[in-house]
Amino acid sequence: MKKKNRRVASAFYFMVIPMALLFFTLHTLPFLQGVFYSFTNWKGYGKWAVVGLRNYIHIFSDPDIVQAYGFTFYFALFATILVNLFSLLLAMGLNARIKLKSTLRAIFFLPYILGNLIVGFVFKFIFANLLPPIGKALGIASLSVNILGTDNAWLGVLFVTVWQSIAFNMLIYLSGLQTIDHDLYEAADLDGATGWSRFKNITFPLIAPFFTINMVLCVKNFLMTFDQVMAMTGGGPGTATTTVSVLIYKRGFHGAQFAYQSADAVLLFLIIVAISLFQLFVLEKREAKLA
Amino acid sequence: MIRHRRKETLRVRTLVLSVLAVGLILFPLYLTIVIALKEPSDMVQVLSWPKNIRWQNFADAWNMVQYPQKFTNTFLITIFALIFTILTNSIVAYAISRNRKKSRFFNVMYYYLISAMFIPFAVIMLPLVKLASILQIDNIAGITFLYVVFGLPMNTFLYSGYIKSIPESLDEAATIDGANPWQIFTKVIFPLLTPMNATIAIFTFMWTWNDFLMPLVLLSKPTQQTLQLSQYVFQGQFSTDYNLAFASYLMALLPIMLFYLFGQKWIIGGITKGAVKQ
Amino acid sequence: MKFKQAMVLTMAAAMIAVPLSGCSGENSASGSTGDSTAPVSLELFSTKSENSEILKSLAADFHTKNPSVTITVTSPQDAGTVLKTRLTKNDLPDVLSMGGDATFTELQSAGVLEDLSKESYASNIQDSYKEMVYDVQKDAGKALYGVPYATNASGVLYNEEIFKQEGAEVPTTWDDFMALCKKLKNDGITPFELTFNDSWCTLPPWNSMAPDLQPENFTDDRLAGKTTFAATHQEVAKKYLALLPFAQEDYMGTTYADGNKAFAEGNAAMMINGNWAISEFKKVNPDFNVNLFAFPASNDSSKNYVTSGVDVLFAVSAESPNKEAAKQFVSFMMEKETAEKYITDQFAFSAVEGVEQEDETVAGVKKDIANGKVANFPDHYYPSGFDLAALAQEFAKNAAEGKDAEQNITDFLKQCDEKYDAVNVS
Numbered sequence: 001m002k003k004k005n006r007r008v009a010s011a012f013y014f015m016v017i018p019m020a021l022l023f024f025t026l027h028t029l030p031f032l033q034g035v036f037y038s039f040t041n042w043k044g045y046g047k048w049a050v051v052g053l054r055n056y057i058h059i060f061s062d063p064d065i066v067q068a069y070g071f072t073f074y075f076a077l078f079a080t081i082l083v084n085l086f087s088l089l090l091a092m093g094l095n096a097r098i099k100l101k102s103t104l105r106a107i108f109f110l111p112y113i114l115g116n117l118i119v120g121f122v123f124k125f126i127f128a129n130l131l132p133p134i135g136k137a138l139g140i141a142s143l144s145v146n147i148l149g150t151d152n153a154w155l156g157v158l159f160v161t162v163w164q165s166i167a168f169n170m171l172i173y174l175s176g177l178q179t180i181d182h183d184l185y186e187a188a189d190l191d192g193a194t195g196w197s198r199f200k201n202i203t204f205p206l207i208a209p210f211f212t213i214n215m216v217l218c219v220k221n222f223l224m225t226f227d228q229v230m231a232m233t234g235g236g237p238g239t240a241t242t243t244v245s246v247l248i249y250k251r252g253f254h255g256a257q258f259a260y261q262s263a264d265a266v267l268l269f270l271i272i273v274a275i276s277l278f279q280l281f282v283l284e285k286r287e288a289k290l291a
Numbered sequence: 292m293i294r295h296r297r298k299e300t301l302r303v304r305t306l307v308l309s310v311l312a313v314g315l316i317l318f319p320l321y322l323t324i325v326i327a328l329k330e331p332s333d334m335v336q337v338l339s340w341p342k343n344i345r346w347q348n349f350a351d352a353w354n355m356v357q358y359p360q361k362f363t364n365t366f367l368i369t370i371f372a373l374i375f376t377i378l379t380n381s382i383v384a385y386a387i388s389r390n391r392k393k394s395r396f397f398n399v400m401y402y403y404l405i406s407a408m409f410i411p412f413a414v415i416m417l418p419l420v421k422l423a424s425i426l427q428i429d430n431i432a433g434i435t436f437l438y439v440v441f442g443l444p445m446n447t448f449l450y451s452g453y454i455k456s457i458p459e460s461l462d463e464a465a466t467i468d469g470a471n472p473w474q475i476f477t478k479v480i481f482p483l484l485t486p487m488n489a490t491i492a493i494f495t496f497m498w499t500w501n502d503f504l505m506p507l508v509l510l511s512k513p514t515q516q517t518l519q520l521s522q523y524v525f526q527g528q529f530s531t532d533y534n535l536a537f538a539s540y541l542m543a544l545l546p547i548m549l550f551y552l553f554g555q556k557w558i559i560g561g562i563t564k565g566a567v568k569q
Numbered sequence: 570m571k572f573k574q575a576m577v578l579t580m581a582a583a584m585i586a587v588p589l590s591g592c593s594g595e596n597s598a599s600g601s602t603g604d605s606t607a608p609v610s611l612e613l614f615s616t617k618s619e620n621s622e623i624l625k626s627l628a629a630d631f632h633t634k635n636p637s638v639t640i641t642v643t644s645p646q647d648a649g650t651v652l653k654t655r656l657t658k659n660d661l662p663d664v665l666s667m668g669g670d671a672t673f674t675e676l677q678s679a680g681v682l683e684d685l686s687k688e689s690y691a692s693n694i695q696d697s698y699k700e701m702v703y704d705v706q707k708d709a710g711k712a713l714y715g716v717p718y719a720t721n722a723s724g725v726l727y728n729e730e731i732f733k734q735e736g737a738e739v740p741t742t743w744d745d746f747m748a749l750c751k752k753l754k755n756d757g758i759t760p761f762e763l764t765f766n767d768s769w770c771t772l773p774p775w776n777s778m779a780p781d782l783q784p785e786n787f788t789d790d791r792l793a794g795k796t797t798f799a800a801t802h803q804e805v806a807k808k809y810l811a812l813l814p815f816a817q818e819d820y821m822g823t824t825y826a827d828g829n830k831a832f833a834e835g836n837a838a839m840m841i842n843g844n845w846a847i848s849e850f851k852k853v854n855p856d857f858n859v860n861l862f863a864f865p866a867s868n869d870s871s872k873n874y875v876t877s878g879v880d881v882l883f884a885v886s887a888e889s890p891n892k893e894a895a896k897q898f899v900s901f902m903m904e905k906e907t908a909e910k911y912i913t914d915q916f917a918f919s920a921v922e923g924v925e926q927e928d929e930t931v932a933g934v935k936k937d938i939a940n941g942k943v944a945n946f947p948d949h950y951y952p953s954g955f956d957l958a959a960l961a962q963e964f965a966k967n968a969a970e971g972k973d974a975e976q977n978i979t980d981f982l983k984q985c986d987e988k989y990d991a992v993n994v995s
Contacts, residue, residue, distance in 0.1 A: 008390050019443060108316060
């Protein structure tokens with residue numbers, strides 16, 4: 001490793017520094033402020049004092065926050081698994097010389113371009129007005145009512161989230177699958193490898209990097225779920241579908257809770273970093289093993 | 292024989308996929324269109340095609356959400372965010388990725404920006420709202436500006452990956468010809484970035500057009516609101532009139548759906564390229 | 570070649586300048602409002618979507634009289650949260666139309682509202698409603714940070730035609746009420762249309778029963794920590810659950826909008842909500858014959874108050890650059906003629922002296938209101954941030970899903986106490 005001792009042209013600094021300063025002011029600074037507020041009792045206005053770790057201690061004994069975290073993890077776990085499963089299946093289905101391939105691909109990608117909020121409203125209507133009569137006709141008790149008003153409300157939110165998120169992951173898997181050389185499959189065919197063993201031994205190892213990207217992106221996005229919940233349940237019934245982001249929004253601007261929810265936000269940040277690093281570490285290690 | 296069987300499975304596969312596409316993806320859209328076109332009295336058979344098409348729904352929704360104004364706001368935000376993102380973020384990524392090995396400063400910058408990807412918006416939301424009101428950037432121009440700055444981590448990541456694949460010998464040759472870094476970037480590198488520019492343009496477009504949370508907390512003045520936000524804001528007022536509400540949803544979806552209809556190949560291609568480059 | 574470099578720099582400079590120029594433009598537009606002839610634009614923020622139409626039309630009337638002032642009415646979904654966001658941003662709307670509730674208390678105690686007690690119309694307001702505003706203000710004495718405008722009545726809305734058909738009398742005691750529900754149900758009529766998919770709709774039954782059944786000084790004692798919900802609200806919770814079997818199928822899945830429509834189309838005999846819903850019924854069915862009676866929570870009919878509170882008060886932002894125009898608008902709204910238009914449209918009661926509601930649809934409670942047999946909404950006295958609606962929604966959902974009643978009540982009241990204490994610290 002020979003260190004090049006060439007001087008970096010000053011122009012390069014000019015290219016980076018203005019944007020970096022802006023980024024610091026508008027992104028990092030609020031982040032640091034948030035961390036600072038989390039140690040105070042500030043209301044967002046008026047007088048304040050430093051209260052040390054009080055907010056953090058309070059968080060762990062606050063049933064609302066504990067419940068919101070519980071729900072968010074639970075939801076993110078299911079959403080990540082389902083989205084990856086279905087998007088991979090769909091990508092494999094589309095990765096063949098079938099008719100209408102590009103039309104079908106375009107249709108399956110469509111949900112990605114539609115705004116979460118409006119999609120949520122449309123499905124809210126479907127759950128409230130279209131499904132119950134069908135559920136009744138079929139005699140399925142849990143479907144004969146608006147599921148958004150029951151303990152199953154989260155399934156409704158999950159369905160819509162998965163419906164919308166499959167599109168993007170499908171496309172990433174599809175581009176991964178397209179990098180696989182067709183000769184490999186033919187060789188495998190000759191060896192008699194079909195179906196599952198072909199997938200396990202050839203397809204999956206080759207698309208593992210794409211799997212890593214998708215897993216990391218999914219978990220991060222789903223831990224931040226907000227739009228769908230606001231559109232469909234507003235966090236209800238009760239607080240059953242309140243995610244951490246929804247809680248921060250709903251309570252954070254509530255005078256007494258500005259600093260308190262800042263602590264909540266910092267905690268969310270730490271958790272997301274921890275999970276993402278863990279994923280990258282584990283998945284990359286596995287990738288290396290597979291390759 | 293094997294060939295024949297394969298053909299058969301392909302046909303089944305096409306059929307299954309088509310049924311899924313129609314049943315799961317197109318059905319909600321059909322529903323939205325049908326409801327938007329119906330009269331309130333025609334809602335008993337929700338799924339049937341409207342007996343009389345009621346264009347009035349669109350006219351009412353148009354006035355109610357003040358569509359022209361909301362559309363213009365959204366359009367301006369999206370277009371300017373897109374242009375400035377591509378112009379500024381690519382320069383940053385170029386300077387960083389070309390000098391990471393030579394200078395610690397740029398390497399630190401790289402990791403600084405990349406690590407910010409892990410900060411969810413909800414985390415900076417509360418202080419940002421305070422800051423934005425102090426700096427008076429809680430308006431259309433300000434939010435556009437924020438989009439350009441907030442896209443930096445992700446875009447630096449995407450651009451750097453791509454710039455790495457452009458041989459540095461190109462830069463060196465240009466330097467020998469007497470070009471300075473700005474000229475190298477504008478004349479040599481930027482034109483080569485076109486595929487990545489397309490990818491990032493698409494991401495930025497989708498993000499800014501469809502974003503809800505940031506406009507929700509920042510754009511409180513009615514005249515400053517975006518199309519997405521106005522759908523939320525007017526929820527209460529649509530009340531029982533689903534026809535009116537759905538007409539309004541459809542009008543908010545329509546621009547981006549048209550964009551997709553015509554640019555579909557390009558959009559899917561752009562995102563695929565972005566993904567493969569990583 | 571220098572040119573290119575300069576261009577990139579200009580671009581960067583332009584980017585930095587964009588937000589600055591954006592706001593400076595806006596400042597100059599709103600800053601020059603000193604003289605009354607310059608065009609002024611006011612924002613009127615309403616926390617009730619039900620009144621946004623009438624406010625728009627009255628704002629238009631005001632504009633006709635004062636052509637230099639244009640008023641935009643905003644009435645967002647989840648208005649309470651939006652309003653708090655704007656408080657955090659120091660960006661309050663010029664004029665607020667909101668309930669005399671905890672959100673108002675929060676704004677008032679943050680010191681961002683203008684004291685309107687010196688305005689000429691302040692003396693023209695019924696004292697009882699001024700008292701209600703004093704009650705929810707913090708450390709403000711007789712200053713008036715919100716002008717009570719319209720008052721509401723919460724109780725039982727009933728379909729007069731169905732009552733006539735069934736030969737039903739308006740019940741005045743809990744036992745009569747339950748007997749009526751049973752009779753209706755036996756006759757194949759759904760007694761209640763409940764719309765618990767919207768969490769706030771789970772509050773009206775609570776708000777109607779709690780004043781009748783809770784101990785005298787509950788509000789103050791609870792605030793001081795001398796009593797608990799668990800010790801005092803057993804009966805309320807029990808009666809709450811007793812109502813649910815008489816509701817339509819899937820009351821947890823019914824939204825306020827859908828339920829109003831179903832009720833206006835005659836699908837149920839009663840709805841436990843308030844006068845504010847009437848204008849929504851009339852949108853669906855203009856000829857709908859509806860009336861309102863006080864919720865008979867107690868068997869002692871003298872205790873069955875009409876729950877009535879300040880549904881709408883006007884407040885003016887202390888930092889509004891257009892304070893004078895804002896005050897002028899409030900003054901216009903307080904004029905007798907305007908107030909009459911408002912309550913006629915909204916089936917509400919006016920806080921303005923001498924303005925009376927003549928509509929038949931609320932005749933059932935008019936006498937009680939005139940005689941002062943009213944109790945304010947108990948939830949207006951709960952601390953801001955105590956989300957009773959979420960708790961009540963959970964309580965009703967558990968009941969719908971068959972949770973043991975005894976257990977459900979115990980858990981619900983325990984939760985009420987815990988969450989109340991959690992926000993009652995500061």
